[in-house]
Amino acid sequence: MKKLCSILLVMAMTASMLMGCGGKGQDSDKEGKKETTKQEQKADPVEVNVMALKGPTAMGMVKFMNDSDEGTLEDDNTYQFQIAASADEVTPKLVQGEADIAAVPANLASVLYNNTKGKVQVLAINTLGVLYIVESGDTVQSAADLKGKTIYASGKGSTPEYALSYILSSNGIDPASDVKIEWKSEHSECVAALANDPNGIAMLPEPFVTTAQTKNPNIRVALDLTEEWDKIQEGKEEKSALLTGVVVARTDFVKENPEAVESFLDNYEESVEYVNENTQEAAKLVGKYGIVTEEVAKTALPKCNITFVDGDDMKEQLSGYLAVLSEQNPKSIGGALPKDDFYYSR
Secondary structure: OHHHHHHHHHHHHHHHHHHHHHHHHHHHHHHHHHHHHHHHHOOOOOEEEEEEEOOHHHHOOHHHHHHHHHOOOOOOOEEEEEEEOOHHHHHHHHHOOOOOEEEEEHHHHHHHHHHOOOOEEEEEEEEEOOEEEEEOOOOOOOHHHHOOOEEEEEOOOOHHHHHHHHHHHHOOOOOOOOOEEEEEOOHHHHHHHHHHOOOOEEEEEOOHHHHHHHHOOOOEEEEEHHHHHHHHHOOOOOOOOOEEEEEEEEHHHHHHOHHHHHHHHHHHHHHHHHHHHOHHHHHHHHHHOOOOOHHHHHHHHHHOOEEEEOHHHHHHHHHHHHHHHHHHOHHHHOOOOOOHHHEOOO
């Protein structure tokens, strides 16, 4: 009997060990399947079509663009960049799906969101205030001095127009009757008009201020519109800042390619940091891509207020800016303030 019990005990222990080994094998198989699933779930590389305006928005991307062209980016996506002279070239391509991501004027992002019923999201702020009033003479010392003047400007229907209108009206000047604004289709046309008019006054962003000064050393910056905006905000409980540009994406593209969007933002942020910290090298790239000449870029880059702001900070700054524009003219932001889904959250 004792012998039989011993045999049964050994058989039971052996079975237990075999079951244990079998369990470990199953766990190992499960872990292997999980790892395989993770690899399978990794998004396939996609082609990302990007557009930027000829100015600070494109200047912040030059390192990104160059790395893409040289094949030194760490992600596997393919990027196609296009630099446009005006927002009118960008809008239809974004709406029609020919562009996936684009750098546009801050207010235009809101207009697109409203006009497409939420088919556009803002990813990040890329440019702060870069607008200036310049002249050859010495007639403008304050915003009030613009009354009765003729101002060459471009950017009608976008940030430049509404920023200028806000500053004029806040200083007691009616933009419709107290000044004459001659709208040009591109900033370069304003530079040309200024060169042909010794007494001319123009509203220009960098780097076009520097371009104008290289053609006429007598041109001086009379007003920094960012400073003028800040003066108006003094004493207000809810303050806003003057913003120039943002990066937007098609909502469908964001939903379908979340990893590609994250990779784009990582690359763009690194590019902005590089441009702000390496003026000489960045200027060469700006010249390489024909945005402005290398010499102009060397002087202009530190004054272009190129930045990268995303997440909650982006939402706070941009929503405040759009609220100011809405109070002035609801049409400037597409008729209504965007809802929360307008702001991309990382």
